[in-house]
Amino acid sequence: MEKSFQTKRGYWKHGGIVGVLGYGSGVIGRYSSLPEEFPGVAHFHTYRINQPSGFFYTSKALKEICDIWDKYGSGLTNMHGSTGDLVLLGTTTENLETLFAEYSSRGWDLGGSGSAMRTPSCCVGQARCEWAMIDTMDICNTVTQHFQDELHRPAYPYKIKNKISGCACDCVAAIARADVSVIGTWKGDIQIDQAEVKKYADSKMDIQSDVIDWCPTDCMSFDGSSITIDNSQCNRCMHCITRMTKALKPGKERGASILVGSKAPIVVGSLLSWVIVPFMKMESPFEEYIELLENMIEWWDDNAKPRERIGELIEVKGMRPFLEAIGVDPQPQQVYEPRKDPFFFWSESDFK
């Protein structure tokens, strides 16, 4: 590190292929480009432990993880990696199998890496948040368990990520960094407790300027003591609910919007996920969602070039083949606006 600060560059070489038996994922090979100068870190592989949903731990469990890591690794960690894994930084090729035996026997499996399903991740959800419209932790865990093979044995054209947030606050940034983003939402009227509204009004809150004026659809009004909402015009943005959590609650029918495609900028520019299914019920064991996920992955796996993410593939092929393959109808919720230019394709099926 001292050296990097002086010369302003890193000295890590590309990872070779290292891993544990029967797995293709979970370990990132890393070798120093200056092994003679720094023999202690000549091998410095990363070991990704799949975190428990919501990043909850007991001290007992964490200490156990630490003890093993001190024994077979550098003692350095990332709590957590950007994707969500509990990342152990720095071990040697020899120690990998030992680490795996120690951890897996205690219930800690490896996370994803390479051209595989990546470790799913979620916000804290119903464990501690009044706005969680879906059970994010259960969904995350169920998906992770369902796709164990796809997580551990890279067989896809590239990585695919899945993140789940309980509401439009999107505390796990699903819309920005998951190929498949699940965001909790509701149908039906926002539940208003006018007595609580009154209390907010009596407190120091300026309901008009803190809440009403920010409503993006102008569908709220406040007459000095109670709030009225034209729910048909509400776009469920969550602003009012977050600012008056005691007085306003989401509508009673709960579910999620499914969005697809986000990724970092390499190489066609960053993407945010696009709305594909405006509303889907999300009840354990989440079969409808898992089937959709499988269909999406299958279409992508069948059609993508190497290193092509699902969002990029949709851009190349167009939305229609994707929607047709997964059996979803075109809906205005999928777009901000319809196309501008009068050039568009017709299929034989449109002529009937």
Place this chain on the structure above:
Amino acid sequence: MEKSFQTKRGYWKHGGIVGVLGYGSGVIGRYSSLPEEFPGVAHFHTYRINQPSGFFYTSKALKEICDIWDKYGSGLTNMHGSTGDLVLLGTTTENLETLFAEYSSRGWDLGGSGSAMRTPSCCVGQARCEWAMIDTMDICNTVTQHFQDELHRPAYPYKIKNKISGCACDCVAAIARADVSVIGTWKGDIQIDQAEVKKYADSKMDIQSDVIDWCPTDCMSFDGSSITIDNSQCNRCMHCITRMTKALKPGKERGASILVGSKAPIVVGSLLSWVIVPFMKMESPFEEYIELLENMIEWWDDNAKPRERIGELIEVKGMRPFLEAIGVDPQPQQVYEPRKDPFFFWSESDFK
């Protein structure tokens, strides 16, 4: 026409190359694809007369035009073509020279067509509009006269159009259908006549909901009797001025924004013009503007492929080479927002 209505298609063939001696523009050849069936319109060329700025006429002049056209053409016209020309529809190859002699000797020259400068056009401007910040008709006429050769003898990669509107209402749709769009505007504070404001308030107008609430920058307020404007935040959109024309007048320093690139959708999708020069003085004989126009055209002429409009060329080459070629600095007014992705070029000149 009857036939077209029955068969739902047109029967016009592509124009061959026809014209008047020494010109390459102004006449569009048109032949019927069914000459035997409709011998009367076997030849049906279009003769484009360059309209006077602002489409002003005297009955005397118009009648003269009609008389000649009845003699040598079909008597059918378009008043006016979409570009602006006075369009005479339907004559034969033999009559072209005669028509030209008749019209040109009376002061009526041909307009543009083909890969040439096209007939410039403008809004009514200072002839009848209180908001004309520039003398649109004079600019239009000056440009037309300056580029006579370029208008009449196609020597460019493709067409190039120029339209001039006196203010942001853009009554000649310059921003949408001219490669170079000139739009009048001002610097300095909007002039407020508070006595007239009071009169509007006393009349049936609801100043708050008709004017203040629509200000896109929220820089106006009305206290029941007078209007206050934070001019530093005004984006000169013209809404308030058009709604209270007696009370509000544009600031005193007048000029124009120059925008570039608009065109119809063929083939990369339609473009609206982009801000290039946020503000330029516009005083007769408009030398600064004409020089800029020449520089822009020169860069385009030097770099464009056949059938490539200037907007398309800028998209291909990037804004930097264009701005450097015409000597305009990068300015935030040229963009809605800066780039999103962290990929950008550096020139040697940036390192110095």
Place this chain on the structure above:
Amino acid sequence: MALPERQTDIGPPDYRQFLPPVIEKNYGKWTHHEILTPGTMVHYAESGDKLFTVRIASPRLLATDSIREFCNLAEEYCDGYLRFTTRNNVEFLVSDESKVDPLVAKLKADGHMVGGIGPRISNIIHTQGWVHCHSACTDASGLVKAIMDELHEYFTTKALPNKVRLAVACCVNMCGAVHVSDIAVVAVHRKVPVIDSENVRKACEIPTTIASCPTSAIRPNPKEKSVTINEEKCMYCGNCFTVCPPIDIHNPEQDGVAIVVGGKIGSLRTDPKFSKLAIPFFYNEPPRWPKVVDAIKNILETYKKGAKRHERVGEWIERIGWEEFFKQTGIDFTFQHIDDFTFMRDTLRTSAAFKY
């Protein structure tokens, strides 16, 4: 008879010679205007002078006789001064206030539509159509007539929340301003062009033809010395036809029109906007295109009901959201609405906030 001597590069006549004296005198010195009726307005000058404008609709496609009729009226009521607007209406420029009402009365008596000023519809910008363009895949004038017959009250009397600019383009070249209109009709093809190889061979430059295709759907066909088209890629833009007419894009059975909405040119309140696809297709049903006319009327009336004063069609739609536009108008949303051309990315919704 000898022809007069031709002159070249003289440009158009100087506009100054066509300006009525009241304009010459007050040029650049106007202070304000008032809209008196849907078809008349008055402009006031600093000098105190007034100029009255009387506007009538014009079909744009004018026979010389119609022009002469306008000229005669101008001579009778305003010393022969008249102009055309940028949307092809005719404006009589009257300096004598007492002539305004008689002129309006006369125009109405002669069957002219006086109007188009203020928050209403104006002339439908349109182009050549079957009348004069080889590229047309609908008729412009016929369509315009059918639409205007239904909507003329919004020109002559009824007010709308703001101006509503209508347009018709007879092919995707869009010689009018369809791409920035409140409500517009654009003719579209839906079938891959048919190649007449014999004539391609004779009439076309193969490389130029290949290069003309925006989707790279055209490939050489060396055997025929012609080209072939990859059906999957062709989006029927007709650009190949423009550069090589023996590639015939016309298919009278499957050609028709689309309706686009929400465009805007001025920068007032909100930035200029492109029109967007509302309805991807109607068959051509000349001479009255009833379904097209109904659809336009439906959109216009839904707008009239829902929009706030001053709001243009596009501003109204953006305020309520496109999903709400489709709901309120009852228009079907189809695969064609979803952009898959160059700028798809920016049209796809990347937000959890939307209306059902």
Place this chain on the structure above:
Amino acid sequence: MALPERQTDIGPPDYRQFLPPVIEKNYGKWTHHEILTPGTMVHYAESGDKLFTVRIASPRLLATDSIREFCNLAEEYCDGYLRFTTRNNVEFLVSDESKVDPLVAKLKADGHMVGGIGPRISNIIHTQGWVHCHSACTDASGLVKAIMDELHEYFTTKALPNKVRLAVACCVNMCGAVHVSDIAVVAVHRKVPVIDSENVRKACEIPTTIASCPTSAIRPNPKEKSVTINEEKCMYCGNCFTVCPPIDIHNPEQDGVAIVVGGKIGSLRTDPKFSKLAIPFFYNEPPRWPKVVDAIKNILETYKKGAKRHERVGEWIERIGWEEFFKQTGIDFTFQHIDDFTFMRDTLRTSAAFKY
């Protein structure tokens, strides 16, 4: 000693076993919460139960000793229950209200930063940097430390108009969430990679390498069995280096960082937004990067002064306009700011309405 028996495809442990009893009992039954201090909040359940959360910053790069320290604190104050947030802060999950203040006192005494809840900055999302990634062209942890040292009051005490999400990415792969952050630093290259043809020959697949370039700048070099790069086209994205490391993109003298601003993830009030370029370049100045830190502080404080309550950085900028952002912050506008990548078209201003 024999190793325990390995198990495969068991997935992560069930989260339920790590939940404190108060959560198990009230799972999905929370009614509301209150933010008590910048580092503490309480959630109320339907049952009347309360859960207190105490949050501290973590450098994310943790030695096992630090983790053990957290564990010990958790054991002492909250029965061993703790979690990490999605931005890598540590949260102690306290059910016994009386333990909250002592825990906070202890944490502060031990030098921890208690805070990050409510309208403030939180942890700076960052990735590996020179510490562990071969792709890095700046150091993430060093930069983060330098920035946090300057801004920590906005974590522990001072409030802002709304949350401000900071991030650092050590290369354009952007493993964090830089592309959607309120203010973020991203490391960039500025020079065309240098090709070590000998090793390219040995280590790389030429077709894959050529295909990796988004601008098609890479061409085969058959003579050398390697590749060449067209300098004009290269935008230094480094993708070729990722697939073929002997194409070395690192240039310590000319690598550095850019600052991007205005991104947003949630759909509250306005749609999610990408970050946009504010400052195209600063040289790497380890260990304290003073110019970068100053620039961030300037942006943050200009935002604090100008934004309305609830307004995120991107919302503030869009309200005032980017031209006004550059004016108020005094940041230079350069050619680099003008998009010339895929989506240039939508960033160029097509309106006559803008501020000077």
